Amino acid sequence: MPDDALLRLAAAPDAAAFAVFVRRHQGHVLRFARSLTRTPSDAEDVLQQSFLAAWRATRGDTDGAFAGTGSARGWLLTIAKHAAGKTHRRRARHPDEDASRASLDDVDHGEVQPQAQLGHAAGWGSDDDPERLTSALESKATLEAALARLADDDRQVLLLRDVEGLSTKEAAAVLHVQERALKSRLHRARLRLRAELRGGPA
């Protein structure tokens, strides 16, 4: 059953229908939650808060039920981003626990690294060994390791667009940026991933 139909059923409320929805999406929400947090327990907290908020909204206890536009995945990941923001604010009251993550919620860091420089790092204008590159792309572990080495912002935009397959509009909504900014972030993130794959184990 498609997500929108499942969520209409769940709105009854129908706990069994919502349970199917949770099982379908929990891995995707957890993966994104990991990119938004520093520790497994924070990621799990975001996972729980996301589905709790989605369930309340679906039942009509709160606003923000799935509107039927875009994908239910995009809706859920928007909720997850919001939940992660709450987790960070809670952590911020205990700064000792979380001193390292102050910049994550900055919408943009005003990156000025010239694109050509990113391009060179990614192998633009060099004569890389194509076989080595191809083998890197065939290894899920190599791709995952390269993604893991990226900065949070880069990893998030790649996850939303290239892994989860959200549209530019949906991904921009999740990250609270303009579509134009989203596209430029995505391009830089792809170039940085390319650079990581050149440097990583083949």
Add this chain to the structure above:
Amino acid sequence: MTDDKRPPSEATAAHVGQHIAGLWCDEVLAVLSDYVDGVLDDATRAQVEAHVQECDECARFGADFAAMVGAIRAQLASPPTVDDDVSARLFAALDLDAVEPSR
């Protein structure tokens, strides 16, 4: 191809680009994601395609870049498995059984 003088910039200092089909190599680089995502306007797309016909560097890097984007989707589409205990705690937090359908 020789009619255009590139204004001095960091980009040209760092790269020996070619001006082919109205685009410099670094201009092709700048629109590669839009090209791969299929969101370039027709005129620019045609320029990019004409450029890579003649520019081996851009053809190689562009193909490589497109292959990477395709590989991410292909390799990572299925999410990680959620551990049973994590999933169990999620369902416990949701407490779905507490909600009865309204009749």
